[in-house]
Amino acid sequence: MVGSLLASAVSDPKCAVPDMVAYDEAQAILAAYMQNIPLLTTEFVSISQASGRVLAEDIRAVMPRPEADISAMDGYAFRCADMEKAGSVGLPLAGQIAAGDASPSLEKGVACSILTGARIPAGADCVVAQERTSITDGHVHLLEQNVRNGLNIRRSGEEFCKGDMLLEHGLKLDWRHLSILAHQGKEQVSVYKHPKVCVVANGAEFGATATDCRTELNTQLLAAMLQSEGVRVTRYVCGSDSMEALHKLLHQCAQEADILITTGGISVGQTDHVLHVLCQMGAKCLFRRVKMRPGKPMTVMQLGQKMVFCLPGNPGAAAICAQLFIIPFLRGFAGEKQEKKTSMPIEGQSSFAYVAAADTTSFLPVYSTENKGKNLITLVRSVGASDILCLTQATGLVRVSAGTSLQVGDMCQMIPFTA
Amino acid sequence: MVGSLLASAVSDPKCAVPDMVAYDEAQAILAAYMQNIPLLTTEFVSISQASGRVLAEDIRAVMPRPEADISAMDGYAFRCADMEKAGSVGLPLAGQIAAGDASPSLEKGVACSILTGARIPAGADCVVAQERTSITDGHVHLLEQNVRNGLNIRRSGEEFCKGDMLLEHGLKLDWRHLSILAHQGKEQVSVYKHPKVCVVANGAEFGATATDCRTELNTQLLAAMLQSEGVRVTRYVCGSDSMEALHKLLHQCAQEADILITTGGISVGQTDHVLHVLCQMGAKCLFRRVKMRPGKPMTVMQLGQKMVFCLPGNPGAAAICAQLFIIPFLRGFAGEKQEKKTSMPIEGQSSFAYVAAADTTSFLPVYSTENKGKNLITLVRSVGASDILCLTQATGLVRVSAGTSLQVGDMCQMIPFTA
16 A cells, blocks of 8 residues: 555554653653662672672671771881980880781880881881981981871771771772772672663664665664673664564563663654564553654663663664663663762863754763863764764763753753763 | 891892982873884774774775665655645655665656655655655645755765765774774774783782781782773782792783783882882883872883883772873873873862872872762862772872862862773
C-alpha cells in the first residue's frame, strides 16, 4: 500500500504510550525508578585489581596512622628538659634509630640520631632536624634555641585513629583509596560486579544485503563509552526489517544483560519495530520522546526488572542521550554514590548566543578554554543530530533550557563528556 | 660511629648535584627535556581496542559524511515546483524509500514516502515531515505552505568532505573518535605503544626482617594511578639497606622499563642510597629538590635516554609529585598532545585563606562543590606530607605560589586529580 512506510507508534494497542515529556521530567522519572531497583551483586577482588571498582563495604580503621609516634625528620631525638639543662655543652650522642628498627628507650641525658619515619624512643619528647644542629666531640648542639615538646614528632593516630570511618560504601575506588586499603592490611575488598549491557543497533541499512549498505557506528561508540565506565558490553546489529529477528535478538539480550540499549527503530516509520517488539515482550513505557534537541525520540522502557534505553538512530543524538541519561543511571545502578566528583561541571563565560525553542531544551556541543584564569565556553558548529565530528571537537555540553536564551558573556556550565 | 646515620647526598663526588630549584623551574627543565626525547614506537590495534590509546597517524576523510544526499525526516520527498503547480490537488504517492534501499529517480509530478536516512531520489528537491502533511485518495497534501528547495535534505559532505582532516596524530582516542574511525572504514589504527614503567619503593622498614615492619603503600598507589593512564607498571620493593641490592634492582628496571620511578631513599640519611646508586650507574641529575610543599625532596635523574623520577617516601607527597610531574610527562612521552582537554582546571571561589612561605610553592588538597552555579573550593585538613586520607577527601590541588597568599573569596583554580 502506498504511503504505508509511515505508521505511528501509538497505533499499537498493546503499548500504552505516555505523552512526550520535558527533559527534567524524564530525568525525574528515571531518578524515581532508580530508588526501587536492586543494586548489582558484589564480589571480592584483590586490591591491585580494585581501581575503578565501586566499594561495596565500609572501611573503618583497624589500625591508626601513624601506628606509633614517629619522627617527621632526619635529625636527633632527646628530652627537651635534658637539652635545656645541658646548655652549651650539648647532649652526648648515644645510639641511632632508622625506620624499621625496634625502638629502645632513651637513657636520661643523651640524644640519639633518628631518621624520618623511625619510632620515637621512649623518653624522647622532641626531634630537631639535622640542619639545625652541629656535632662536636660526639655531642649534639643546637644552632637555634626554639625546641619544644612534640617538635617534629608525628603522633600515633594523628592522621586517623582506630575505628575512624575511612572509605564509605558506594565510593568509586582509584589510586587515592588503594594506599588506604593497603595500609589497613586489606588484601581483598568487596566491590559491586560490573554491570552487563547489550547494545542493539537496529536498521535494515546495516544488513549485508542492503543496496545502500551503511556502516553501523552506534554500537562502536556506545561500547567504548560504557567500557570506560567499567561496563561489560556486548554489541549486536539487527540489520533487517523482520520483527521476528528483532524479537529473537532482544529476547536473547534480556536473558544475558542487566540493562538493554537499542539504537534506531523508534521513529514513526513502518520499519521502526523496536517499541512494538518491546511491548509485545511485556515492556512498559516509562517515557516516550523527550522535549530536547538533539534526542527527541529518546524513550525508556521497563522490561520486568530491566531497564531498556531506546536511543535515536542518529549517532550524535544517541551519544548525547547516552551521556545525559545512561551514564548517570549506570553509575547509580553500579552502586556509585555521586557526591564529591572530580568530573564537576565547568563554569565559564559563554562566547556565543543561543535561543532555545519555547518547548525544547537544547544541548549544545562546546569546548572550554582558559585565558587569564577565566574559562571561555565556545560553541562547536554542528549540522544536527547525526553529527559525530562535532563531538570530537567538543569536550562537553551546555544546556539551554526550554524557553530561555544564553547571551554572549553570560556565565554558563559545561557538562564534561566522560572519557 | 655515632651520628653516622646522617650523611649528605652532596658528599658523593660522583654526583654533580645542582641547587634546589623553584617549582616552575623544575617544570621548565622537564618540559625542555621532553622536546628532545624520542617518542614511543607505534603499533596497530583494532578500533574496538583503540579507546584510551593515543593516535599515531592523521585521519583524513576518505569518504564524506553524509555519503549521499539523504532525508533528515520521516516524510515525503517531491519537487517543490511540482507541489506548487499541483496546489490543493496534492501530488500522487508513487513509491517508498527506506534507509538502505537503492534510490530510483522520482518521476515528474509525484511524491514518494521516505524514511530518515534514506537517499533522496534523483529529481526530488525537498522532504516534508509526515506530521506536516495529510494523505487523501493516495495524494500528499501540505498542511503548511512553507516548503523550499533543500528542506530536510542532509547534503552529501555537509558534516565533512572527502580529504578533510578528521582526527590528528597525538589525540587520545575515546568513544567520540571511534565512530569516526568506523565511518571511515578503518578496522585497525596506528597508536603509540603503552609506556612501561617500573616503580621501586625503597626502605629497610619494608623488609620482612625489619623489627618495626611497615606495609609499603607507594607502589600500590602509583601503579593504580599510572595504570589508569594506560601505562604498564611493574612494582618492586627494595626492603634492605644494601646498596648492592638496590643497584641490582635499579639496573634490572633500567633494562625493562621506559621510565623509572623510585620512592624514598633520597633524603640525607645514611640509608638513603637511591641517588648514590643512580649516580654510580651513570645517571645525571636534572634537578635535586624543589621549593615546594609537599614534595621538597623531589629529584629527577636522567639515566642514558631514560628518565628516573625520584619521589619522596611519604606517600602523600609521592602522590602529589606524581600528579604534578609524572602524569603530564607520561602523557607527552606517550605521544599525547595536550590541547583541548576534558580535565580542565576548575575555577571557583576559595573558602579558605592560606599564606605560602616566601620561597616555597604550596599545593593544597581541596574539593570543589557547586552552589547556585558557583564553584566553592574548600581546603581539606592534612597533617602533612605523609597524609593519604586527605587525598581521599580531596578531588584536586590548589597551588599557592611562593610568597603569595590566598584570601577567603579569592578566585582560584583547582587542578583536578586524575581518576
